Structures are given as C-alpha cells and as structure tokens.
Amino acid sequence: MSFKANGDPPAQFDIVKWLFLNDGSTVSRKVGSFDESNEENQLYINSSADLWSPNFPEMPRSLCSEPCSPGYRKSKIEGEPPCCYDCVQCGDGEMSNTTDAVTCVKCPEDQKSNRQKTDCVPKALNYLSYMDTLGASLASAAIILFITASVVLGIFVKYWDTPIVRASNRNLSCLLLISLMLCFLCTLLFIGRPTKIFCLVRQAAFGIIFIISVSTVLAKTLTVIIAFNATKPGSKLKKYVGTQLAIFIVSACSLCVTLICVVWMASSPPFPEADTYSETDTIILLCNEGSVTFFFCIIGYIGTLALLSFIAAFLAKDFPDRFNEAKNITFSMLGFCSVWGAFVPAYLSSKGSRMVAVEIFAILSSSAGLLICIFAPKCFIIFLRPELNTREIVVKRS
Structure with a gap:
C-alpha cells in the first residue's frame, strides 16, 4: 500500500452503468474500473460488456444540438x-x-x-489586362487610330504643296498629327499589370503629349485669327504672322506642364499599389497617383487650354471660307470639352480596371475627335473634291 504526498491513498473506482427504466426501477451493472495504483492499466473498460443496449443503439450524446461542421x-x-x-x-x-x-x-x-x-x-488579381475583352478592345482601338493618324500624316506629306494643306498651316498640322499618334500609343501604357516604371511614365507622358496636342490646336486657331486681322489696312498684327508665334505658344504650354510633371515626380511620384479592402474577393492592382492634386492640376490645365481654343475658334468661325478651319476646330473642341467634362465624375465613381478604362476611353475619344473633325474635311477635299483644290491653285496663280 502506498500513499500520495498529502497522505491520500490511490484512487480506486468502479465504472457502473445505470439504467433508469420507465417503471421507476433502476438497473446497475459494472462495466469497468479505474485503479490509480495499477500503472499498466489504470482505466479498464470491459469491451464485452453491453454498454448501451438494449435501450440505446449508440453512445448517447450530452449535447442538445448537432455538432457544427467545418465552415x-x-x-x-x-x-x-x-x-x-x-x-x-x-x-x-x-x-x-x-x-x-x-x-x-x-x-x-x-x-x-x-x-x-x-x-x-x-484572391484573384483585378487589373486591366490585354487578355480581358475590355483591355483587348481598347488596345485594338488605340492601334487602329494610330494607323489612321499615320495614314493622314502620309497624305499630308504627299500633298505637301497643295493649297488645302498650305492653308491649314502644314507645319502645325504635322505636329498635331504626330502628337495625336503619340496620344493613341500612350494609352497602351495604361493596359497591363501596373509596374513602377509604367506608373511613373504613363501620367507624365499623357500630360505632356496631350498638352502639345491642345496647344497646337490653340496655336492654329490664333494663327487663323491673326492671319485674318493682319489683312486689314494699318493692322499691327502683320509682324506676328508666321510660325514664330505658334512655336512660342506650343513651347510655353509644353514647358509649363513639363515643370508640373517634374515637381510631381520629385515630390510625390506615382507608385504601384494593391488594394485589398475595396473588394472582398479580388485584389485591385492599380497605380497610386501619389498626389491627386497634381493629377487634376494637369487635367484642369488641359481643360483650360481646350476651353480657350474653343472660344477662339468660335469667335473665328464666321471668317471667310479660306479661313474655315476655325469651324472644324470649334466642333473638335466642343467634343473635346464634353468628353473631359464627363471624365471627372466618371473617373471618381469608378474602381479598379474600370477607372483605368475610363481614362483610356477619354484619351482615345477626345483624340479621335480632333483627328476626325480637323483632318477628315481636308482628306475629303483632297480625294473626293479635287476640283476645289485645283480651282484654288488657278486663282492663286492668276
């Protein structure tokens, strides 16, 4: 016999099955034992004993609820x-x-x-991919518009000395076409998985190239106004007729937006970011603009130049037919301002790949509007109404 540290003897218990029958009687039966002094088999259950039957087909549960399954x-x-x-x-x-x-x-x-x-x-990754229907459609549209602008540029180079090309200030027209081609191509930087390089380059490239396009349209409009008023007797605007004023306008506007982009990239540059909170099932891969203020500053700058171009072109739309390019610019700037006016609320209310798609659509649609409204009438005259071009040559030679 042995005792524990406190003087207690080893525990010895009988395991008894009690059955409480419906007639009020009880039946007990020993089915095992627990003997703390038996180290080899402290707990013993007689496996041959009828533990639960005949009253219970299986082990009774001590819970009144079914077990909760995984999940x-x-x-x-x-x-x-x-x-x-x-x-x-x-x-x-x-x-x-x-x-x-x-x-x-x-x-x-x-x-x-x-x-x-x-x-x-x-989680699934959410970004505007070339493999998605939306991304592939926007990329295809950008390439088609780039090819179209390239063809128009080739037409202008081929018919470089024709009156219709000379009357449209051919140097500015070529600069506008080249900038539109770059606008179409820069949208490809917005498609695909965001990386550090793409996030840094795409907004700066978009801002600078787009400002060149809009400032070129503004320069073309002011050139038309100055050329018309310079023909009046005693006008002091004759000294401004030529390409120097246009070059100054495009250079000044481009330099201004370049400085904004440099300050933006130096102080708070864009960077790739993974948004895991906006949607429960997906991770949104996007470019954090770093500073929303600089981004909308560029958008506002573009809108201001577009609005000035629209006002100037609208005032010049009633000039004689040989200066009728102002009418085309008026329609192009009207569409341009409408697109970017609708862009801001649509951009702010979108998330993930849709936000990027909204910006790409705004770039493509506004650039396509400039290409169609300004250059489609000239191509129409060159190919479908060549007699108008010839007639103007005869008048000018006479």
Missing part, C-alpha cells in the same frame, strides 16, 4: 444551457476547419475564404 462556428442561444447552440456559417474572409469551432479565423489580406468557408485561398 461554421457555435453561437450561444440566449436562455438555453451551454450545450445548446446554433451553427452560424463563417463570414466572408473567415474560415474554420474544425468541428464545433468556437470562433472563425480571419484569412490574410491577400486571401479569401472558399465557398464552403473551410479554407483560405488566394
């Missing part, structure tokens, strides 16, 4: 004993992989719970 957690029922509970499925971004889990485990930021809420799986 669910236990939720206490108010006013009921702790053994009674409801099973509540884990929420989005949570999982449980055990039975009767007390709480659900939150998935990492870059993962989501599967449909059964039993495991965490990686």
Whole structure:
C-alpha cells in the first residue's frame, strides 16, 4: 500500500452503468474500473460488456444540438444551457476547419475564404489586362487610330504643296498629327499589370503629349485669327504672322506642364499599389497617383487650354471660307470639352480596371475627335473634291 504526498491513498473506482427504466426501477451493472495504483492499466473498460443496449443503439450524446461542421462556428442561444447552440456559417474572409469551432479565423489580406468557408485561398488579381475583352478592345482601338493618324500624316506629306494643306498651316498640322499618334500609343501604357516604371511614365507622358496636342490646336486657331486681322489696312498684327508665334505658344504650354510633371515626380511620384479592402474577393492592382492634386492640376490645365481654343475658334468661325478651319476646330473642341467634362465624375465613381478604362476611353475619344473633325474635311477635299483644290491653285496663280 502506498500513499500520495498529502497522505491520500490511490484512487480506486468502479465504472457502473445505470439504467433508469420507465417503471421507476433502476438497473446497475459494472462495466469497468479505474485503479490509480495499477500503472499498466489504470482505466479498464470491459469491451464485452453491453454498454448501451438494449435501450440505446449508440453512445448517447450530452449535447442538445448537432455538432457544427467545418465552415461554421457555435453561437450561444440566449436562455438555453451551454450545450445548446446554433451553427452560424463563417463570414466572408473567415474560415474554420474544425468541428464545433468556437470562433472563425480571419484569412490574410491577400486571401479569401472558399465557398464552403473551410479554407483560405488566394484572391484573384483585378487589373486591366490585354487578355480581358475590355483591355483587348481598347488596345485594338488605340492601334487602329494610330494607323489612321499615320495614314493622314502620309497624305499630308504627299500633298505637301497643295493649297488645302498650305492653308491649314502644314507645319502645325504635322505636329498635331504626330502628337495625336503619340496620344493613341500612350494609352497602351495604361493596359497591363501596373509596374513602377509604367506608373511613373504613363501620367507624365499623357500630360505632356496631350498638352502639345491642345496647344497646337490653340496655336492654329490664333494663327487663323491673326492671319485674318493682319489683312486689314494699318493692322499691327502683320509682324506676328508666321510660325514664330505658334512655336512660342506650343513651347510655353509644353514647358509649363513639363515643370508640373517634374515637381510631381520629385515630390510625390506615382507608385504601384494593391488594394485589398475595396473588394472582398479580388485584389485591385492599380497605380497610386501619389498626389491627386497634381493629377487634376494637369487635367484642369488641359481643360483650360481646350476651353480657350474653343472660344477662339468660335469667335473665328464666321471668317471667310479660306479661313474655315476655325469651324472644324470649334466642333473638335466642343467634343473635346464634353468628353473631359464627363471624365471627372466618371473617373471618381469608378474602381479598379474600370477607372483605368475610363481614362483610356477619354484619351482615345477626345483624340479621335480632333483627328476626325480637323483632318477628315481636308482628306475629303483632297480625294473626293479635287476640283476645289485645283480651282484654288488657278486663282492663286492668276
């Protein structure tokens, strides 16, 4: 016989099965034992004993609720004993992989719970890809418009000495066509997985190239106004007729936006970012603009130049027919301002790849408007109404 540290003898218990019958009687039967002094077999259950039958076909449960399966957690029922509970499925971004889990485990930021809420799986990546229908459509449109602008540029070079090309200030027209071609190409920087280089380059390239386009249109408009007023007797505007004023306008506007971009890139440059909070099932890959103020400063600068071009062209739209390019510029600037006026609310209300698609659509549609409204009438005269071009040559030679 041995005793414990406090003088207690080893515990010895009989494991007894008690059955309480419907007639009020009880039946007991020994089915095992527990002997703390027997180190080899402290707990003994007689496997041949009939533990539960005939009254119970299986082991009775001590709970009044079914066990909660993986993907669910236990939720206490108010006013009921702790053994009674409801099973509540884990929420989005949570999982449980055990039975009767007390709480659900939150998935990492870059993962989501599967449909059964039993495991965490990686989130899908959301960005405007060339493999998506939207990205492929925008990229195809950009390439088609680039080819169209290239063809128009080739037409102007081929018919360089014709009156219709000379009357449209051919140097500025070629500069405008080249800048439009670059505008179409710069949209390709917005498609694809955002990287550090693309995030740095795309907004600066867009701002500078677009300002060159709009400032060229402004220079063409002012050239028309100055050329018309310089023909009046005693006009002091004759000294401004030529390409020097146009070069100054384009250079000054481009230098201004270049300084804005340099300050932007030096102080708060754009960088790639993964947004894991806006959507529960996807990770949005985007370019954080760094400073929204600089971004909308460039948009406002573009809008201001476009509005000035529209006002100047509208005032010059009633000039004689040989200066009728102002009418085309008026329509092009009207469409241009409408597109970028609708861009701001659409851009701010979009998320993920749709935000990028909105900006690409604004760039393509406004640039295409300039290309069509300004150059389509000239190509029409060159190919479908050549007699107008010839007639003007005869008049000028006479």
